[in-house]
Amino acid sequence: MRRIYLDYNASTPIASRVAEVMRRMMGEACGNPSSAHWAGRPARAAVETARSQVATLLGCKPAEIIFTSGGSESNNLALKGLFFARRREHPHIVTTQVEHPAIVEPCRFLERLGARVTWLPVDGSGLLDPEDLRRALTRETLLITVMHANNEVGSIQPIAECAAIAREYGVPFHTDAAQSVGKIPTRVDDLGVDLLSLAGHKFHGPKGIGALYVRGGTPLEPLIHGAPHEGGRRAGTESALLAAALGEACALAIDLAPMHAVKALRDHFRSSLAAALGDRVVFHGHPERNLPNTLSASFLGVTGAEVLAGLEGVAASTGSACHSGRVELSPVLRAMGVSPETGQGTVRFSLGRETTAEEIDTVMQLIAGAPWRRRPSALPTAP
Structure with a gap:
């Protein structure tokens, strides 16, 4: 039977260059990246090289990149991290009706903790009207999350226009860019976003690794508490193997x-x-x-x-x-x-x-x- 794969929005095959990096890493860098001895230093170097590669793709500083287990964790960290860091008496979140479940379900969870969520409508082509966003904002709005591109129909939201409105009101703006990285430009300053999520397996990296961009100065409470990994924003020993693979996938994704x-x-x-x-x-x-x-x-x-x-x-x-x-x-x-x-x-x-x-x-x-x-x-x- 001839096999034809037309489900790249669900997942992508690992690129040969990424696979080669993974093979090399499996025989090297066996130490803990937090260890100062000879076995840990190469692992730390691999993680930080990968962090720089992700930052280069997004046009940000390496220190603004947090490695995660994938897009879902990145989204959860962005939403819940902002919620707990900026918690107010009547917290308000703004999103759209066409978000991925990795945004919808964290929003519903936060509703159970007292948040009020505004679910903005879209038109027949799946696009949000930025003026609807402006009208939805209140003094209690603590975050806005709008996906960059829709995973089902492909429509690209007017993120730069929406982020500009968010800046007017001093509200942090997050975008889920899992579907757009590697397909269209995703430089964070061009988009104007404060947080951006990506998932390695959506652009020829492996499953189990992703990243969250967090603009410097944006408050964020960790989801996972423990040792001060990832600048104290995500506890847990980093996987040098997966980080290196993600870094190589990002290096490939630069060429559109x-x-x-x-x-x-x-x-x-x-x-x-x-x-x-x-x-x-x-x-x-x-x-x-x-x-x-x-x-x-x-x-x-x-x-x-x-x-x-x-x-x-x-x-x-x-x-x-x-x-x-x-x-x-x-x-x-x-x-x-x-x-x-x-x-x-x-x-x-x-x-x-x-x-x-x-x-x-x-x-x-x-x-x-x-x-x-x-x-x-x-x-x-x-x-």
């Missing part, structure tokens, strides 16, 4: 030129689907402010699971689930106002640097011969 080819291939895929299916396919996400690799498409009159069942060997994701005969849309599609009739057939194809034109043509051939295309139930359904 390959994403131009990915975008061209994604655009070709979209136009091919439109030509083949006409009004039987609907695309989601902003047509221009969008990740170069992401294509969210609804196949009308069929469920996403049925579409994927006809794409043998193709790895992709659906945007809805069926429970007891009832279609349940993802919160992102629901917030965008997508109807259940349209959303039930949503499939997210996310391309990567290794995706080829031949693979896209093969997917189109599979779609052309899919059984659901010949069924009466696959007739167009109004969005």
Whole structure:
């Protein structure tokens, strides 16, 4: 069976250069990075080299980088760390209705601790209106968190505009950049953010390692207390192996030129689907402010699971689930106002640097011969 991987937004293969660094590190730097002896010094050097590589990618100081176990921990540290460091009598948090669960669930947790959370709406393309953010801010607002780019539909939020509003009101601004690092520019001063989360496995690094950028002077209470690792902001012995791998992945992610080819291939895929299916396919996400690799498409009159069942060997994701005969849309599609009739057939194809034109043509051939295309139930359904 031919295997075609089109789920790069879920995870990416480890790059060969990253794998080579990991192999080398497994035979070296066996000591604890906090140890001053001969075994610990190389491990510490590897960790700090990696910290500098992450900082170079983001355009910040190495001391502003905290290594974590991944995007979820980075998000939790940002939100909970700010909450406890800046706790107020009536704490207020502002976010959007299309955030990743790694933001949604910490916000719900903080609601249980007394926080009031404002969930800002988005338009039909998945974008936030910065003026809605301005209107939501109060004297009690202690943090704002808005994702940089959406993992399902690829829409890129107006982060710089939102961060500028946050600065006017003196509110720390966090962005979850797990989906954008390695695909579009993510320099923190250009974005204007105070905190930024990233996850190594989203841009050809290994799972189990991520980082949180924290602008100097931003208060942050640790989630994990113990020894003074990571500048006292995250206790626990650092993994020189994983840190070095993340650093190398960041060094590779600086070069965004390959994403131009990915975008061209994604655009070709979209136009091919439109030509083949006409009004039987609907695309989601902003047509221009969008990740170069992401294509969210609804196949009308069929469920996403049925579409994927006809794409043998193709790895992709659906945007809805069926429970007891009832279609349940993802919160992102629901917030965008997508109807259940349209959303039930949503499939997210996310391309990567290794995706080829031949693979896209093969997917189109599979779609052309899919059984659901010949069924009466696959007739167009109004969005």
